[in-house]
Amino acid sequence: MSVLNEGDWLTEWVKKALLEVQDYVRLCAAAAKGSVTRPFYARDVMEQIEVIGLGSLTVVLLTGFFTGAVLALQMGMTLDQFGARPFVGRLISASMIKELGPVLTALMLSGRVGSGIAAELGSMMVTEQISALRALGTDPIRKLVVPRVLAGFIMCPILTVVGDTVGILGGWIISLTQLRVSSGVYWSSVVEGLFIEDVWMGLIKPFFLGFVIVTIGCHVGLRTTGGTQGVGRATTNAVVAASVVVLVVDFFVTRLLISILF
Amino acid sequence: MRHKSLEEFGLPVELAEPHAPVVLFDKVDLAFDEKVILKNVTFSVRAGHTKIFLGASGAGKSTVLKLMLGLLKPDSGTIWVLGHRVDEMTETQLMGVRHHMGMVFQEGALFDSFTVGENVGYKLYEETTLPLDEVRARVEEVLGFVDLSEHIDKQPSELSGGQRRRVAIARAMAAKPTLLLYDEPTTGLDPITSLTINAEIIKLRDLENVTSVLVTHQLRDAYYIAEHSARLGTDNELEIAAAVEDKVEQADFVMLKDGGIHFEGTAGELRTSKDPYLRAFLS
Numbered sequence: 001m002s003v004l005n006e007g008d009w010l011t012e013w014v015k016k017a018l019l020e021v022q023d024y025v026r027l028c029a030a031a032a033k034g035s036v037t038r039p040f041y042a043r044d045v046m047e048q049i050e051v052i053g054l055g056s057l058t059v060v061l062l063t064g065f066f067t068g069a070v071l072a073l074q075m076g077m078t079l080d081q082f083g084a085r086p087f088v089g090r091l092i093s094a095s096m097i098k099e100l101g102p103v104l105t106a107l108m109l110s111g112r113v114g115s116g117i118a119a120e121l122g123s124m125m126v127t128e129q130i131s132a133l134r135a136l137g138t139d140p141i142r143k144l145v146v147p148r149v150l151a152g153f154i155m156c157p158i159l160t161v162v163g164d165t166v167g168i169l170g171g172w173i174i175s176l177t178q179l180r181v182s183s184g185v186y187w188s189s190v191v192e193g194l195f196i197e198d199v200w201m202g203l204i205k206p207f208f209l210g211f212v213i214v215t216i217g218c219h220v221g222l223r224t225t226g227g228t229q230g231v232g233r234a235t236t237n238a239v240v241a242a243s244v245v246v247l248v249v250d251f252f253v254t255r256l257l258i259s260i261l262f
Numbered sequence: 263m264r265h266k267s268l269e270e271f272g273l274p275v276e277l278a279e280p281h282a283p284v285v286l287f288d289k290v291d292l293a294f295d296e297k298v299i300l301k302n303v304t305f306s307v308r309a310g311h312t313k314i315f316l317g318a319s320g321a322g323k324s325t326v327l328k329l330m331l332g333l334l335k336p337d338s339g340t341i342w343v344l345g346h347r348v349d350e351m352t353e354t355q356l357m358g359v360r361h362h363m364g365m366v367f368q369e370g371a372l373f374d375s376f377t378v379g380e381n382v383g384y385k386l387y388e389e390t391t392l393p394l395d396e397v398r399a400r401v402e403e404v405l406g407f408v409d410l411s412e413h414i415d416k417q418p419s420e421l422s423g424g425q426r427r428r429v430a431i432a433r434a435m436a437a438k439p440t441l442l443l444y445d446e447p448t449t450g451l452d453p454i455t456s457l458t459i460n461a462e463i464i465k466l467r468d469l470e471n472v473t474s475v476l477v478t479h480q481l482r483d484a485y486y487i488a489e490h491s492a493r494l495g496t497d498n499e500l501e502i503a504a505a506v507e508d509k510v511e512q513a514d515f516v517m518l519k520d521g522g523i524h525f526e527g528t529a530g531e532l533r534t535s536k537d538p539y540l541r542a543f544l545s
Binding site for chain 2: 127128132134
């Protein structure tokens with residue numbers, strides 16, 4: 001390949017990437033507008049809250065519990081070196097609520113919800129169901145994207161709180177049974193380790209993460225082409241993109257919140 | 263049944279004049295990147311008439327239907343549908359025009375998560391303020407029209423290919439459109455099932471006075487639709503018989519080739535054409 005061709009290839013790649021970003025921003029803007037204007041499909045929102053929220057409960061409970069438990073085991077070993085085992089609750093609550101709870105819940109949702117949305121909308125694209133919706137006078141953004149975005153935006157913080165809670169419970173069980181730290185010491189340490197700013201940070205971040213997971217799933221799904229193979233590709237792309245973007249957004253939102261809250 | 267009026271969608275209320283074309287393409291061009299799909303395409307469809315598009319795969323037949331619905335925009339040229347310039351309308355404005363149109367997609371494009379009844383009544387449930395019992399009655403009526411009443415509570419996956427196409431026709435006609443678009447409605451179906459679908463298209467055109475635009479590869483079906491008409495007999499029995507000459511002339515054939523119109527005329531003119539490409543296509 002000549003130097004000029006490589007240059008052309010790079011230009012094309014950059015152009016494609018910028019167009020993709022432009023389309024994504026447009027979708028987000030249309031979803032935001034659709035959330036506050038009519039027609040509004042309230043029944044679909046409730047349905048998606050059930051699918052995204054209740055449907056993801058098991059995976060979030062398991063992830064949260066075992067993360068808290070393993071964190072207690074690891075922290076216990078490290079804290080023993082300083083004779084600080086009773087502080088295990090403080091470390092678990094701080095790390096679960098500020099960082100691990102929101103990020104792990106979001107990563108689980110990327111895998112479960114992001115892939116599901118991309119596969120569902122992708123299948124609808126390749127079987128012309130999206131075109132059929134438009135032909136029947138329905139805006140697919142309002143009917144399909146807005147309910148999913150609202151459900152993700154609402155349910156991600158709720159699931160994060162659930163994940164944080166079972167994580168701290170998991171840590172308590174391990175502290176009690178393996179580390180021999182009494183319940184009273186553990187729970188007072190949990191409370192002492194938390195500041196209101198930490199709680200705010202843990203509650204605000206999941207709104208952003210829920211929004212990006214669902215919008216990426218919708219964006220990738222609605223751009224699906226190429227039959228069943230295309231649906232498979234879209235599903236993989238949605239999970240990979242959502243997982244990476246979750247970590248990137250988490251970093252920038254954390255940075256922003258630190259400068260605002262602390 | 264209360265449809266949203268065109269005015270509610272912010273559109274001018276005057277529809278096409280009584281004898282004006284329901285669809286008018288004027289010098290329409292469309293290309294995807296370097297590939298030319300349509301080149302200087304001009305044609306019109308009159309109310310109550312049938313337009314049948316023929317052509318090889320990739321000739322742009324389905325694209326013509328998508329342009330009519332506003333699912334695609336042309337690069338240049340103008341497209342009028344039901345008295346409105348759809349090529350320069352916003353998606354919200356297009357919803358108003360689409361309320362008066364129906365489309366039967368190639369593979370039916372039924373919503374898998376809905377039952378047959380929910381698919382058929384989708385537009386009435388979601389996009390109108392019609393009471394639920396009236397929607398149900400209309401759904402039963404149109405399913406009866408395509409002879410699928412007993413399948414109302416089934417999932418689309420439980421139906422055969424022909425039944426799915428008939429459900430798609432029922433869905434397209436449920437909201438009483440004035441213009442119906444069919445994208446290869448009989449492709450991949452056996453001759454008997456194709457005949458049933460053809461009969462539905464003729465019934466809709468002649469009994470419900472729906473203007474039809476049909477895209478197909480199946481010449482036999484195209485001729486059948488052009489040369490037959492439906493009427494109700496004395497005992498209200500449906501009769502499909504050879505159409506009178508005036509009726510046959512209301513069906514126009516358009517052959518697309520290399521993005522342009524290669525032939526336009528009646529079934530008789532198509533049959534007697536000496537054009538080598540047409541002869542090859544018809545043989």
